Amino acid sequence: MPPARPFNIAAVVQRGRLGHEALLLAASLRAADPGFQGRLLLAEPQPGPLWPEDPRLPKGALRDRLEELGAEFVPFDSKVFGAAYAIGNKIEMLAALPHEPFLFLDTDTLVTGPLSTLAPDFSRPSASMKREDTWPVIELYGPGYAETWAALYDRFGLDFAGSLDLSWPDEHWQRYMYFNAGWFLHDSPQDFGRRFLDYAETIHKDRPAALVCQELWPWLDQIALPLVIASFGGGRPGTDLAGLDSDLTLHYRTLPLLYATGSDLAVHVLETVAKEKENRRLLRDWEQAKQMVYQNRGRKARALFDQRDLPRREKVIRNTLRREGLWLR
Secondary structure, eight states, X not given: OOOOOOXXXXXXXXXXXXXXXXXXXXXXXXXXXXXXXXXXXEEEEOOSTTOSSOOSOOSSHHXXXXXXXXXXXXXXXXXXXXXXXXXXXXXXXXXXXXXXXXXXXXXXEXXXXXXXXXXXXXXXXXXEOOOOSOSSOOOTTSOOHHHHHHHHHHHTTOOSGGGOOTTSOTTOGGGSOOOEEEEEEESOHHHHHHHHHHHHHHXXXXXXXXXXXXXXXXXXXXXXXXXXXXXXXXXXXXXXXXXXXXXXXXXXXXXXXXXXXXXXXXXXXXXXXHTSHHHHHHHTTSHHHIIIXXXXXXXXXXXXXXXXXXXXXXXXXXXXXXXXXXXXX
16 A cells, blocks of 8 residues: 555535534544644635625634644635525635645544544545435436436536446446535545536536436436546545445534434544534534533434444434434534
8 A cells, every 4th residue: 555645635614504514524633633734724605796695703712722633724715605505615615725635525524533634535536325316317218327426427428337346237326426515535635626616507507408407406416416427537436435424424414313323433532532622612503512522412313323224324314313302413
């Protein structure tokens, strides 16, 4: 195995929930990987015509604590998406990152192991396989998976056949390359971001005919992402990335889901960093942390499920939590 190559971690932060999630991300990184040699870059959208309110994380104790933990704020301008599609932040912020290998993580990610042990080939981009069959939605008598995805690959002159996982049968959704955009990586944020933005804009403004009945929101980033990855010669993650979504990170989405589905290690890391005095005084103002961690409702949520035999669909888990009054977003 080649030696680990230093790389940066990039996430998006702005006022509201993402600030507290960023605190858990930064604190868990420092706890799980104190020797991490890269930079933790928190990309922050700046005020502008696409934001009716100032999206920045306000100055104050939370921002100061993030900087104490080593996070660096990177401002960027929203030129295409903004408040209308805030998920687009992860696309537009790439242009503002330093020209160094990067691993993008959604802010609602907990670091549970030493990321510095990763030694991927950053020239071959990849992304998270922790996904469900959320897109496309196949309609009766409408285009199937193959026709829908092939139309997108054709639009951008890409090799559709080479993207297929032939271990799955024709028209099974997992045959077609589809990622969760909770993490992705490449060696050039500028090149990757430029193409990501181009593809996403093109799909949004001039979709192929096969997509005429498909809903693009909020899936636009995940529709464009496999096409961008394919265009750079990347694909599904290999064994060099096995620790992501496993022993090294958890993309938890919400704290109730973390307690319901996360490993014992993930719960331990969460509770350890959340109960540190410097973090506790900030996180207790966040309703998810207040109820799930400090009022021990997370433990009640965890007791509802056998983590060795979880429901296959996240919707079932969410509905169970709602029924028990333990769902928060």
